[in-house]
Amino acid sequence: MSAALSWRLLVIAGALVVLGYVAAYFATVVIPVAIALLLSALMGPAVTALVRWRVPRWAATTVVLVGGLALVIGVLTSVVTAFIEGLPDLQKQVTQSLETIRDWLINGPLHLKQEDITGYINQAIEALKANTSVITSGALSTAATVGEILTGFLLVLFTLIFFLHDGQGIWRGILRAVPSRIRDRVDVAGSRGFDSLSSYVKATVLVAVVDAVGIGIGLIAVGVPLAIPLAALVFLGAFIPIVGGLLAGTVAVLVALVANGLVSALIVLVIVVAVMQLESHVLQPLLLGKAVQLHPLAVVVAIVGGLALAGLVGALLSVPVLAVISAAIRSLSSPREVPVEVEPDPAEGAKRA
Known part of the structure; x- marks a missing residue:
């Protein structure tokens, strides 16, 4: 009994590891789709509520998407504005803190000399110059990362539109690939x-x-x-x-x-x-x-x-x-259950009528 359970656990663990590495290999597609699924779980109830209020699904999807984007852009704008406004004060306070640290190094228990501190700073500058190529390559990789982020954002937005507008239809399409005896x-x-x-x-x-x-x-x-x-x-x-x-x-x-x-x-x-x-x-x-x-x-x-x-x-x-x-x-x-009936879309009923 224990041997059978052990090999089943090993098979499940191996399958999960393989799935994880496959997902990591196709991360440029899997991650945007997963993020879109998370966002659809958050925004879906709002779309459903608008549909129940007799708003066509395409219009409900548009309203929720535009409202969500406006909220995100507004929050980002306020954060960036606050960062720009607070940066000068931070620079002044950091300068004062560095001066305090310098005075402590000179007058404190370490009793360092001004020449020693200057030498340490010069060594740090030389090390920074010596790694200029590494920094440059990092900047180039950052530029490539920005392009990947932009592409991923567009894929998230495109996928999210379909998840919100026709999520049930996509799920029914997936269920067609499942054997009928276990489909429910x-x-x-x-x-x-x-x-x-x-x-x-x-x-x-x-x-x-x-x-x-x-x-x-x-x-x-x-x-x-x-x-x-x-x-x-x-x-x-x-x-x-x-x-x-x-x-x-x-x-x-x-x-x-x-x-x-x-x-x-x-x-x-x-x-x-x-x-x-x-x-x-x-x-x-x-x-x-x-x-x-x-x-x-x-x-x-x-x-x-x-x-x-x-x-x-x-x-x-x-x-x-x-x-x-x-x-x-x-x-x-759990014991066998009947699939939950999804409330029909009023817009679809109007089209059939």
């Missing part, structure tokens, strides 16, 4: 998996907003420069469960240390720890715990595995993928 159960499993994904995305957005608002208010109260861009970084980091918000909060602490000194950094550290505790002990169990029935160890292992396979994007997508797979497996292993 696969239909139910797919629906349950997408429902789990939708719940996960909504709960994650709410957790990210709470983290960003809490830490952002603390940064503004302490007087840390670039508070709004740092809060935006916390919001984005919260989409990687457990570790993302903590890393973004660490960046905020470092900025506070460089710009305002040790006392401000300690205050910001207390704020970040308090917000992370709120997330871990209140928001995660109440929101994500109900949306995604996953053990914290499974979440951490999924994040590390996704990071190893596809970098930051893999860490971002690993938990929702695991949530969908877990919900689908639970559905397939």
Whole structure:
């Protein structure tokens, strides 16, 4: 019995590893489609609500897409504007901090000489000049990355349009490739998996907003420069469960240390720890715990595995993928269920009439 279970687990693990490497190989296609699926899980309910209000599906899709793009562009514009406005203050405070550090190196316990400090700075400059070719090649690869990001964004937008407008039709097309004897159960499993994904995305957005608002208010109260861009970084980091918000909060602490000194950094550290505790002990169990029935160890292992396979994007997508797979497996292993009837589109009914 144990031997049979062991080889089955090995086969499943091998299949998952192969699928992971195949997905990583075709990452330029898989990642945009996965992001579009996440966005459709977030925007789909709005499209469905508009359709129930007798709005044609194409019009509902257009309204939701345009509204979502306008919201993202508005947020990015405000973040960039706040960054540009706060950069001069940050430069002044960093200069003052560097002067304080220089005075401490000279007058403190190290008793360094001005010539020694100047020599260290000159060595750093020479090292920077010696690695000019590496920096140049990095800039060229960054330019290529910008092109890839633009192509991926267009693919995400194109795929998202079809997911929102004809998601049910795409799913029915996929089900035609499934044997008829198990088609109903696969239909139910797919629906349950997408429902789990939708719940996960909504709960994650709410957790990210709470983290960003809490830490952002603390940064503004302490007087840390670039508070709004740092809060935006916390919001984005919260989409990687457990570790993302903590890393973004660490960046905020470092900025506070460089710009305002040790006392401000300690205050910001207390704020970040308090917000992370709120997330871990209140928001995660109440929101994500109900949306995604996953053990914290499974979440951490999924994040590390996704990071190893596809970098930051893999860490971002690993938990929702695991949530969908877990919900689908639970559905397939439960007693036989009847597929959930999808409410017909009023626009389609009007066309038939």
